[in-house]
Amino acid sequence: MPPPALHNAVLDAVGRAITSGDVAPGTPLTLESIGTQHHVSRTVAREVMRMLEGLGLVRSRRRVGLVVLPREEWNVLDPRVIRWRLAGPGRDEQLRTLTELRHAVEPLAAAGAARHASAAERAELVDLAARMRVLGSRGDLTDFLALDVRMHELLLRASGNEMFGALAVVVAEVLAGRTHLGLMPASPVPEALDQHEAVAHAVAAGDAPAAEAAMAALVGEVRRALDTATPAEETP
Amino acid sequence: MPPPALHNAVLDAVGRAITSGDVAPGTPLTLESIGTQHHVSRTVAREVMRMLEGLGLVRSRRRVGLVVLPREEWNVLDPRVIRWRLAGPGRDEQLRTLTELRHAVEPLAAAGAARHASAAERAELVDLAARMRVLGSRGDLTDFLALDVRMHELLLRASGNEMFGALAVVVAEVLAGRTHLGLMPASPVPEALDQHEAVAHAVAAGDAPAAEAAMAALVGEVRRALDTATPAEETP
C-alpha cells in the first residue's frame, strides 16, 4: 500500500471538521490557516482546497478565502463524505436516508441483473448467498460483511446500468458503516439470509419481477429494522 | 461571473478527452505532458490532476504518471462527468441509464415530498406546473426547461431525503442535455403537462401514493419516448 499521502491526511481532517459541523457553513477558511494548522505548505493546502471544492464542501473566493458551503451543496453521495458523516453526529439520519436510496435503487438493479447478468455473475451470486448462509450461522461479522458487500456490488454492477453500478460504493460504505458501528446483530437474522438467497436465485433464473420483489423485501426489512432501532423523528 | 479559471479550462479539456474515449483507460499521462500540451505550469497541471483523481478518472502513481482508470471507476454521477459524456459519443446510452435512475428515484422522492414538503414548496410546485402549461402552449424551450428543472429539483430537495436532493443536479443535467441536444419535441406533449400537474397537485394534497404513481407515469413516459427514439439494443 502506498504510504498515506500528506494531502490525504489533511483532507481527512478538514473534511471531518466540516461534515461534523465543527466548522459551520459560511465560515471563511484561508489557505494559510489550513497550512499553519496542519503544518503543510501552501501547495498542499491548495490541493486539499481543490479536493474539498470537488466534494462541494467549500467554494473558493478571492479576497475572502474558502467559504464553507451549506449542507445542500455537499456531494453527500461521495464515499468520503459518507464515511466522514457516518463517523460523526447525524449518523442515524445518514443511515436512514441512504437506506431509503437503496430502497429506491436496489430493487430495479436486481431486476436489471436478472435480465443482463452474465452466466459467471449469476453463478457467483448463488455461491455468495450460500456462503453467507454458512458464515451467518457462525458469528464471523467481518467475513460476512465482505460477502454481503460483494453480493450487493455484484448486483448493482451487473444491472446493465452503470449509474446503479456507481452506487455500489455507496452501498458498500453503508454496509461497512452499519457493521463497524455495531448496528448489526451478532448473528444475521434468518429472514435476511432467506431474502439474499431468494434474490440470488431469482436473478440466476432470469426472473426479473421476482428479483425485484425479493430485493424490495430485503431492503424493506432493513428499513424496518432501522426504524425500530431509531425512534422515528417525523417532521409532520 | 468569475473569469473562467485556467485550471477549469484544462480540466474540461482533459476530462472530455478521457470520457470521450480519446484517451483509453490504462494510458499513462504525466504532469509534464499535461503542462506542455495545455501551456500551463506544473502547479496548474497538478491541481487538474487532483480534480481528475477526485472524479475517479485517473489514479496517480509514482514513477508511472496518471493512469487513466476504466469506466467502472468513474464518478458517473458527477455533473461534470455527465456533461462531458452527454457531449461525446455514447450520449444515448448515457440518457438511457440516467433516465432509468430517475425512474428508480423520482417516484419515491415525489412520495417523500408529498409527506414532507413545506407549504411554500407545495404552492411553488402547483405554480410551476401551471406556468409550464402556459409556456408549453408556446414554443419557448429554454424558459420551459428552466421551469422543468426547477420543478424536479424542488421535488427532489423537498423529499425529506438529502440523498435524493443530491441527485437534483443529475436530473437538471439530464433535462438540460436533452433540450440542448435537440431531443425534445418543439412543443411539449400534452401528456407530459398533464402528468406534471398531476404530480404537483398530488404533492400539494399530501397524497403520497398518488404522487408516486403520477411521477412513475411521467418518468415512464420519458423512458418510452427514449426507447422509440433510440432503437433498443438489447443484450439478451
Place this chain on the structure above:
DNA sequence: GGCAAGCCATTGGTGTGACCAATTGCGGCC
C-alpha cells in the same frame, strides 16, 4: 451628515525552481 467614488490591503491564481522519495526497469553480478 450621508452617500458615492476611488484607493489599498488581503487572498486566491499562477509560475518557477529546487529537492525528496518511491517505484520501476535495466544491467551487472553471482
Place this chain on the structure above:
DNA sequence: GGCCGCAATTGGTCACACCAATGGCTTGCC
C-alpha cells in the same frame, strides 16, 4: 538464468515571487 542492486523517471512537497480580483475602508463631494 536468475537474483540483486543501482539509477532514471516521476509524483510529492516546499519556498518564494508576482499577478489579479475583490471587499472594505477612506476620502471627498454634495
